[in-house]
Amino acid sequence: MAKDPYRKFAAHYDRFVGPFTNALRHIGIKMHPPKPGTKVLEVGCGTGTNLMLYHRAGCSVYGIDLSPSMLEIAHTKLGEGADLQLGDASNMPYQNNFFDLVIAMFALHEMPREIRPLVMREMIRVTKQQGRVLIIDFHPGRIRFPKGWLYRAVILFIERVAGRKHFSNYRDFLSQKGLPRLIETQKLIVDRQKIVSAGNIAFFLIKPK
Numbered sequence: 001m002a003k004d005p006y007r008k009f010a011a012h013y014d015r016f017v018g019p020f021t022n023a024l025r026h027i028g029i030k031m032h033p034p035k036p037g038t039k040v041l042e043v044g045c046g047t048g049t050n051l052m053l054y055h056r057a058g059c060s061v062y063g064i065d066l067s068p069s070m071l072e073i074a075h076t077k078l079g080e081g082a083d084l085q086l087g088d089a090s091n092m093p094y095q096n097n098f099f100d101l102v103i104a105m106f107a108l109h110e111m112p113r114e115i116r117p118l119v120m121r122e123m124i125r126v127t128k129q130q131g132r133v134l135i136i137d138f139h140p141g142r143i144r145f146p147k148g149w150l151y152r153a154v155i156l157f158i159e160r161v162a163g164r165k166h167f168s169n170y171r172d173f174l175s176q177k178g179l180p181r182l183i184e185t186q187k188l189i190v191d192r193q194k195i196v197s198a199g200n201i202a203f204f205l206i207k208p209k
Helices: 010-031 049-056 068-081 116-125 147-161 164-175 178-185
Strands: 039-043 060-065 082-086 099-105 127-138 189-196 201-207
Touching (some): 010 049, 010 068, 010 099, 010 147, 010 189, 010 201, 039 049, 068 082, 099 116, 116 127, 147 164
Parallel strands (some): 039 099, 099 127
Antiparallel strands (some): 127 201
16 A cells, blocks of 8 residues: 555645535535435545535435555444545446446546546446446646636646645646546546636536546
């Protein structure tokens, strides 16, 4: 297992990043409202804040993440209420067509370029035929002045603080046209999409092949 890049930040993650992401989580839930009994997987589940919302809605929740320190906090929040796995999302330990909803929120931009398509394929593989994949991440399109510029400055600060490798992957993600290019190259069908934060953040609700 690679060195945990979140070891120093995990305990403070929710305090500093939470205020910027809480509204986005609720937009995601409105795009695909949870129902009791729905099986939900989050790729890059982090501290489990997303999964906690779905768990409260009566869903069966699962999470996978590479960071032991982030998962430790998720375990504290969710206890026995979630199936949390330390593992690689490019080779997930779940059977085909298992989940009703698979989520990745600000996870793909952290990954190296060659890993992103592998993770996308795995997300599709484990999603049921009638299920959906919800991806939330930074958008490479035009941003609106002045709010978009302000949001972009905050994003750049957070991405730089996250470390050199993280920032490099973020810049590469945008240079490679972000989610639209990944979705296009995987020949996936977009059910719904929404661009927020004055052009900085995109939501894509995807149908499996």
